[in-house]
Amino acid sequence: MAATETRRVAYYKGCLASLSAKELDTSTQALAPLLGIELDELESVTCCGAGDIHEAEPDYYLHLNARILAYAEQTGADTLMTICNVCTLNLRQANWQLKNDDNLRARVSQNLETVGAPPYEGTVEVKHLLWLIAEGDGYEQLKQVAHKGLKGLKVAPFYGCQILRPSKILGFEDPDRPWSLEAIIEACGGEPIDYPAKIKCCGFPIIQAREETALGELIQPIEQASEAGADAIVTPCPLCHLSLDAWQSKLKKATGKDFQMPILHLSQLIGVAAGLEESELKFKRHVVSVEPLVEKLEA
Amino acid sequence: MRRASARFALVDVALKIWRYDPESGERELREYEVDAPEWACLLDVLDLIKDKHDGSLAYRKSCRMMICGSCGMRMDGRAVLACKERMKPIADAGHVPVISAMGNLPVLKDLVVDMAPFWNKIRAVKPWLDPGYDEVAEKERIVSQQQVNVINKESLCIMCGCCVSECNSMESDPEFLGPAALAKGFRFVGDVRDHGEVARLNELNQDHGIWDCTRCYFCNERCPKGVDPRDAIAKLGAESIKLNIDHDMGAKHAKWFVKSAETTGWLRETELVPKTQGIVSSLKEIGFALNLAKRGKVPPPFPPHVAKDVKEARALHDLVRTQGREGAAGIVQGEHALAQIEHVLEADERGGEHGGD
Numbered sequence: 001m002a003a004t005e006t007r008r009v010a011y012y013k014g015c016l017a018s019l020s021a022k023e024l025d026t027s028t029q030a031l032a033p034l035l036g037i038e039l040d041e042l043e044s045v046t047c048c049g050a051g052d053i054h055e056a057e058p059d060y061y062l063h064l065n066a067r068i069l070a071y072a073e074q075t076g077a078d079t080l081m082t083i084c085n086v087c088t089l090n091l092r093q094a095n096w097q098l099k100n101d102d103n104l105r106a107r108v109s110q111n112l113e114t115v116g117a118p119p120y121e122g123t124v125e126v127k128h129l130l131w132l133i134a135e136g137d138g139y140e141q142l143k144q145v146a147h148k149g150l151k152g153l154k155v156a157p158f159y160g161c162q163i164l165r166p167s168k169i170l171g172f173e174d175p176d177r178p179w180s181l182e183a184i185i186e187a188c189g190g191e192p193i194d195y196p197a198k199i200k201c202c203g204f205p206i207i208q209a210r211e212e213t214a215l216g217e218l219i220q221p222i223e224q225a226s227e228a229g230a231d232a233i234v235t236p237c238p239l240c241h242l243s244l245d246a247w248q249s250k251l252k253k254a255t256g257k258d259f260q261m262p263i264l265h266l267s268q269l270i271g272v273a274a275g276l277e278e279s280e281l282k283f284k285r286h287v288v289s290v291e292p293l294v295e296k297l298e299a
Numbered sequence: 300m301r302r303a304s305a306r307f308a309l310v311d312v313a314l315k316i317w318r319y320d321p322e323s324g325e326r327e328l329r330e331y332e333v334d335a336p337e338w339a340c341l342l343d344v345l346d347l348i349k350d351k352h353d354g355s356l357a358y359r360k361s362c363r364m365m366i367c368g369s370c371g372m373r374m375d376g377r378a379v380l381a382c383k384e385r386m387k388p389i390a391d392a393g394h395v396p397v398i399s400a401m402g403n404l405p406v407l408k409d410l411v412v413d414m415a416p417f418w419n420k421i422r423a424v425k426p427w428l429d430p431g432y433d434e435v436a437e438k439e440r441i442v443s444q445q446q447v448n449v450i451n452k453e454s455l456c457i458m459c460g461c462c463v464s465e466c467n468s469m470e471s472d473p474e475f476l477g478p479a480a481l482a483k484g485f486r487f488v489g490d491v492r493d494h495g496e497v498a499r500l501n502e503l504n505q506d507h508g509i510w511d512c513t514r515c516y517f518c519n520e521r522c523p524k525g526v527d528p529r530d531a532i533a534k535l536g537a538e539s540i541k542l543n544i545d546h547d548m549g550a551k552h553a554k555w556f557v558k559s560a561e562t563t564g565w566l567r568e569t570e571l572v573p574k575t576q577g578i579v580s581s582l583k584e585i586g587f588a589l590n591l592a593k594r595g596k597v598p599p600p601f602p603p604h605v606a607k608d609v610k611e612a613r614a615l616h617d618l619v620r621t622q623g624r625e626g627a628a629g630i631v632q633g634e635h636a637l638a639q640i641e642h643v644l645e646a647d648e649r650g651g652e653h654g655g656d
Contacts, residue, residue: 015566019598020591044608046564051514052556055536058629059619064560064612093633100636100643111622115614165516166527168640175520176377196376201467201515208575209548210511216471217513246591285595 009081009132010072010124011039012091015047016238017083023282024238027267028083028129030280034145035133035270040075042068044117048090050239051162051205065094066108070120080126083267085237089162091126092169098122128163130236130266131172134180142187146273149189151297155269156193156225156233157181160240161201175199181234184266188273195224202235204243215254218243222251222259232262232293234269241265246287262290272297309334312344312390316356317399319406330395335386341398342370342381345410358410365523368459372410373399378464378521401464403473416473417460420480424503428487431494446491449631453486453531455524462518462528474507478518478528481509485531488538489627500539509535510549525638534627541626551575561616564606569597 011032017025032039045068047053053061068091072080082088098105099122109119133142157178164175173180178199182192198221203214222244225233235241245263252258264272268281272294283290313332319325333347342360349356361367363382370381374396389396404412462478469475476484484503487493503509509532518528540550552575559567572588573581591597598604606612624632 015568018565018604019568020596022595044606044611046606046609046612047556047560047566049556049560050566051533052553053560054630055533056540056550056553056557057616057619057625058533058537058627059622059624059632060557060560060616060629062629062633063615063619067611067615093637096640097633097636100639101633104632104636111615111618114618115611117608117611117615161515161517166519166529168644169637171644176375201513203471203513205514206468206511206549208572209552210472213468213472213475213511214513217467242596246596249587249590287591287594287596 005137006033006036006038007079007132008038008040008075008077009079009127010075010077011041011081012045012048012068012072012087013041014082014084014087014238015050016242021238021241021265021285023285024083024241024265024267026280026282027265027271027276030276031145031267031271031274034274035141036137037081037129037132039081040077042071042075044071048087050086051090054090054093061090062094062097063108063111065091066098066105066120067112067117069095069098069124069126070109070112070118072124073121074118078123078125079132080124081129081132082126083129083236084239085128085160085162086239088126088128089169095122095124095126096169128172128236130163130180130184133270134172134183139183139187142184142270146188146270148273148275148297150185150269150273151189153190153293153296154193154229154231155185155190155264156195156221156228156230157185157198158202158221158225158233158235158240158244159199160235160237161199163236164199181236181266184270185234188270190269190273193225193228193230195221195228197221197224202240202243203247204239207243207247211250212254214243215247215251218247219251219255219257222248222261223257226259226261230261231296232264232269232290234264234266236266238265248288260288260292262286262288262293264290264293308337310337310339310387310390312339312386313395314344314348315395315397316348316409317397318356318409319400321408328397335390337387339386340382341372341374341379341384341386344386345381345398356410357408366457368457371401371459371461371464373397373401373464378402378461380459380461380523383523401460403463403466403469403477404460412460414460417458417463417479420476421458421483423476424480424484424487425495425499426483426487428490429493429495440492442491448634449491449627450486450489452526452634453482453489456482456486456522456526457524458483459523461521461523462526465517465521467515467517468511468513471513472507472511475511476503476508478512478522478532481512481535482526482528482531485535485538485627488535496538497542497544500535500542500544503535504539504544504547504550508547509539510547510552530630530634534630537629538626548575557616561613562609563603564609564612565604567600567603569600 203217
């Protein structure tokens with residue numbers, strides 16, 4: 001059921017998919033060829049700074065992201081594909097600045113060359129996997145790929161912040177009425193659940209420095225999705241995934257509420273519908289068990 | 300009734316408004332329909348409703364031209380200035396928007412919120428210049444355009460409260476200073492004439508300050524004047540770290556990303572908790588961490604996961620630190636390009652060449 005035409009993209013997996021969220025990388029790597037996406041994985045790249053380097057040493061942030069963009073450009077691909085909201089915003093913000101300010105790009109490129117990295121000419125577009133699937137051919141291919149379907153499973157889409165806002169930098173869809181995840185859930189044979197917190201923050205950026213405030217944010221999507229009868233939440237961001245999945249136990253401790261809400265990466269949701277194996281999906285790496293969901297699908 | 304049609308076309312505009320009566324405590328969603336001039340904005344429509352249908356409708360207004368900041372309210376859940384939103388496209392689409400009071404502030408009546416908590420936070424950042432002397436100088440102090448550019452965006456704030464309305468951190472922690480007050484804070488921290496920078500930053504680095512921002516970016520999305528408060532908060536963080544005001548866990552968290560990037564290239568994830576919270580606090584998290592470790596969510600720090608050619612990232616760090624773009628300057632340098640976004644996108648839509656330099 002592999003796609004007939006392939007599109008080669010530079011693949012930047014970011015920190016979490018290399019470390020604590022390896023399941024995101026393995027499921028993406030397994031899914032991409034089915035969707036007609038050939039991944040040219042970048043090796044000589046670093047963290048995008050996750051918004052933290054932007055806030056600590058913003059000039060260094062710009063250079064680190066320019067270096068990632070330059071290595072992506074060197075592959076000859078016109079698109080740098082991300083699988084994390086935060087990487088998407090950081091790279092797109094830097095890319096916009098570098099593309100639209102020749103003086104700035106000249107200075108940064110010169111610095112890159114000084115340390116032995118390629119200069120950046122400004123020819124790459126940064127796109128999240130979600131967008132590559134939701135736009136144009138990707139969506140049609142998805143309908144064929146998701147042959148196993150989701151048997152009407154109720155899935156709550158959780159976008160997270162930095163794939164929607166600021167929309168002038170991201171700009172794929174209406175940040176207040178996004179549709180891409182819902183369309184994908186439907187194409188896979190699931191039933192998308194609507195709830196207000198699907199576009200709000202999961203609390204992750206401050207979960208270590210301000211846990212109480214973060215938990216006050218985190219509970220909203222989980223509680224609302226749970227009340228709406230969702231079998232699972234799906235998110236395009238590994239940071240949202242980590243807080244929604246791993247920090248649920250802290251919600252239980254703080255509020256007494258035990259949601260046991262399974263959280264899926266986007267590539268896992270499509271992967272299940274496309275019949276990927278556990279060795280690729282790696283549900284065993286989740287803190288909240290995905291077993292009830294798998295049982296429903298196998299019933 | 301349609302007398303005005305001799306001078307301009309009318310459109311049929313329907314609205315639903317969340318009414319709130321403080322005396323009875325009752326809330327009710329009421330629908331209204333008026334003939335409005337095709338150029339009418341939301342505020343014009345509210346005026347027509349109040350004039351022709353229901354004089355008891357309460358809302359704030361003053362200048363009608365996006366500069367006084369009085370008419371902030373929500374349309375379909377989004378904080379907007381009522382005087383900025385044209386109604387014709389909405390009416391033409393057959394949509395009936397829901398109008399309600401702004402969020403994160405107590406509702407007094409209908410669309411009027413109590414701005415006292417907002418003003419208290421603005422006052423808390425001491426929104427006046429501290430020139431560092433009592434006597435007026437004899438000579439005029441010349442400030443260059445470049446120096447003004449640093450605080451140009453923050454100076455555009457009209458204090459309407461739209462950025463505060465959907466602030467996710469403030470929903471969870473009502474004491475959070477929030478995007479408007481913090482942007483105002485940077486307006487003075489970044490002012491070359493102000494001599495209170497360190498004292499200001501020390502105060503803004505306390506609880507409910509800079510490091511409480513959850514980076515949801517609702518403030519940037521909602522601001523009707525292009526202030527981009529989240530970017531102002533990042534500038535405050537960058538200035539704090541430049542001046543070694545880094546005692547807050549949020550600052551330590553941010554600095555660990557820099558350390559990670561220049562040593563291994565990738566985030567040293569497992570060390571992030573002790574580096575942010577300190578060893579003692581992180582020991583309390585050991586049960587939580589062990590649970591995560593069982594699922595492979597705590598990658599072992601040794602051997603470290605090192606990026607290929609990481610020496611370039613190290614050298615880059617050493618190099619950029621010698622080039623005088625530390626702190627907020629590193630963000631300000633990108634604003635020239637970011638300011639062109641709407642301009643370039645509109646030109647692209649027209650299919651023409653954009654005017655970016």
